[in-house]
Amino acid sequence: MEQKSIFSVISPIMVGPSSSHTAGAVRLGLMARNIYNAPFSKVKFVLYNSFATTGFGHGTDKGLLAGILGYQVDDSSIKNIFETVNNVDYSFSYIQDISRHPNSVDIIIDDKMTISGDSVGAGEIRINNINGFSTDINGSYDTLLLMYKDKPGMISTVSDIIQKQKVNIASLHCGRSSKGGQASMYIALDIPIGEDVVEKVKNIKDVYFVTNIRKLK
Amino acid sequence: MTILSFEELINKCNTENKKIYEIALEEESFIQDENFDVIKIKTLETLLAMKEAVKNGLKSTEKSISEWCGDDCEKLQKRYYTTASILGKTFEKIITYALATAEENLRMGRIVACPTAGSCGIVPSVIIAVAEEKKIPEIEQINGLMTAGLIGLIISNKVQLAGAVAGCQAECGVASAMAAAALTQMLGGNILEILQATALALKNILGLTCDPVCGLVEVPCIKRNAFLAIHAVTASELALCGVESKIPLDEIVDTLKITGQLMSPLLKETSQGGLAKTKTAIELEKKLFNNKQ
Ligand code: SF4
Numbered sequence: 001m002e003q004k005s006i007f008s009v010i011s012p013i014m015v016g017p018s019s020s021h022t023a024g025a026v027r028l029g030l031m032a033r034n035i036y037n038a039p040f041s042k043v044k045f046v047l048y049n050s051f052a053t054t055g056f057g058h059g060t061d062k063g064l065l066a067g068i069l070g071y072q073v074d075d076s077s078i079k080n081i082f083e084t085v086n087n088v089d090y091s092f093s094y095i096q097d098i099s100r101h102p103n104s105v106d107i108i109i110d111d112k113m114t115i116s117g118d119s120v121g122a123g124e125i126r127i128n129n130i131n132g133f134s135t136d137i138n139g140s141y142d143t144l145l146l147m148y149k150d151k152p153g154m155i156s157t158v159s160d161i162i163q164k165q166k167v168n169i170a171s172l173h174c175g176r177s178s179k180g181g182q183a184s185m186y187i188a189l190d191i192p193i194g195e196d197v198v199e200k201v202k203n204i205k206d207v208y209f210v211t212n213i214r215k216l217k
Numbered sequence: 218m219t220i221l222s223f224e225e226l227i228n229k230c231n232t233e234n235k236k237i238y239e240i241a242l243e244e245e246s247f248i249q250d251e252n253f254d255v256i257k258i259k260t261l262e263t264l265l266a267m268k269e270a271v272k273n274g275l276k277s278t279e280k281s282i283s284e285w286c287g288d289d290c291e292k293l294q295k296r297y298y299t300t301a302s303i304l305g306k307t308f309e310k311i312i313t314y315a316l317a318t319a320e321e322n323l324r325m326g327r328i329v330a331c332p333t334a335g336s337c338g339i340v341p342s343v344i345i346a347v348a349e350e351k352k353i354p355e356i357e358q359i360n361g362l363m364t365a366g367l368i369g370l371i372i373s374n375k376v377q378l379a380g381a382v383a384g385c386q387a388e389c390g391v392a393s394a395m396a397a398a399a400l401t402q403m404l405g406g407n408i409l410e411i412l413q414a415t416a417l418a419l420k421n422i423l424g425l426t427c428d429p430v431c432g433l434v435e436v437p438c439i440k441r442n443a444f445l446a447i448h449a450v451t452a453s454e455l456a457l458c459g460v461e462s463k464i465p466l467d468e469i470v471d472t473l474k475i476t477g478q479l480m481s482p483l484l485k486e487t488s489q490g491g492l493a494k495t496k497t498a499i500e501l502e503k504k505l506f507n508n509k510q
Contacts, residue, residue, distance in 0.1 A: 006363065009332040010331050056506070
């Protein structure tokens with residue numbers, strides 16, 4: 001059993017009113033920000049199920065937007081976020097779909113990347129899909145995510161580069177759309193890796209997207 | 218290392234001759250790989266955030282997004298300004314602070330989830346109000362909060378503290394048990410008395426459902442914070458007098474879990490039953506939905 005902290009019951013310090021619908025929403029936004037890891041000018045949020053029906057009263061929309069703009073869960077200005085944002089074009093839509101988790105969202109950034117995640121309770125989150133690839137990222141590890149053309153040897157090439165930096169790999173997951181098609185890999189790390197390592201991974205042939213996702217605070 | 222039961226906790230306290238908060242401090246310092254001072258400072262920051270939430274809540278009458286709630290704390294302050302409550306100053310402060318915090322939560326103010334945001338007013342109101350009235354120094358408030366933390370943690374190792382999993386007994390109920398433990402610690406109770414207070418609080422709230430109107434953390438959540446803060450005081454007073462629960466605390470926690478499993482999903486945060494499906498709640502829901510559009 002994973003050993004839990006007393007601060008799992010006497011924290012987080014957060015803006016209300018709901019750990020799943022407010023704090024969880026902020027963390028989903030923060031995670032999407034860390035995954036995209038580049039400036040953006042447009043973001044669309046698709047809220048599902050309970051996020052769609054009760055999100056309004058819980059400030060879920062404000063939380064998501066604040067998160068993607070880099071606000072932390074305890075920032076009192078989240079409440080007035082709509083009045084303060086002016087350089088990002090944002091929109092919300094609401095859908096009922098029972099195949100999705102009750103507290104689920106798609107975050108579409110610059111029409112380029114779609115990140116889907118759930119708020120699974122007590123402020124904890126899970127990113128389960130990035131651009132069509134299944135993931136299971138909860139923000140508790142620094143994670144290297146890459147997308148590439150499926151071919152043999154990619155895993156060892158990437159893990160070699162990481163191991164040379166003496167960074168321990170906590171877990172590694174891969175998936176692909178079809179043999180030889182687009183594939184994705186995400187690697188949870190015990191300590192963050194530097195941008196130089198990211199550059200090396202970017203330079204591997206047939207890798208078309210790499211992002212160094214920082215863990216959540 | 219993980220402490221899985223209260224029996225284990227008592228044995229550990231007895232064999233090592235330590236208080237519950239001392240065990241909490243050691244455990245926490247081990248998992249976080251930090252020294253005792255860092256953990257104490259982190260706990261102090263949590264306590265200060267709780268006090269800040271009370272302070273802000275006392276000043277504000279801003280309504281929630283639904284516009285149903287937000288001005289009850291002021292009503293209490295108005296009355297107590299001129300008329301004393303029958304139970305005295307500490308009682309007044311506890312229920313006022315509980316509402317202050319819970320209202321601050323719903324207006325998207327900064328609070329400490331303890332253990333959840335919906336139940337955020339219970340532990341702080343008891344600790345802060347009693348500390349003010351009894352002039353209890355900050356370090357003892359920290360010890361109380363750490364005691365509450367370890368108690369809540371041990372319960373959460375057995376049952377997830379979420380209305381969706383086990384109803385409100387697992388949120389406000391557990392918050393009340395944590396507050397009872399903190400208070401008993403602050404009032405100088407021994408380990409057995411602290412655990413008896415926890416047991417009495419928890420046992421007498423078993424079965425509490427979670428049926429928030431329109432799915433919002435407002436009705437019945439806000440006022441429930443005031444009720445369960447006082448519930449914690451009752452438990453602590455009984456325990457300090459030597460009253461004991463016939464059923465041991467570990468078995469009560471197991472019962473909470475099983476009761477949660479037996480509870481209909483309609484009464485576990487789905488807003489499909491209970492208060493959420495009353496005639497008035499349905500009307501409120503319609504109004505809220507129309508306003509939103
Ligand atoms: S009724 Fe439900 S939402 Fe409200 S405080 Fe209790 S568990 Fe939380």
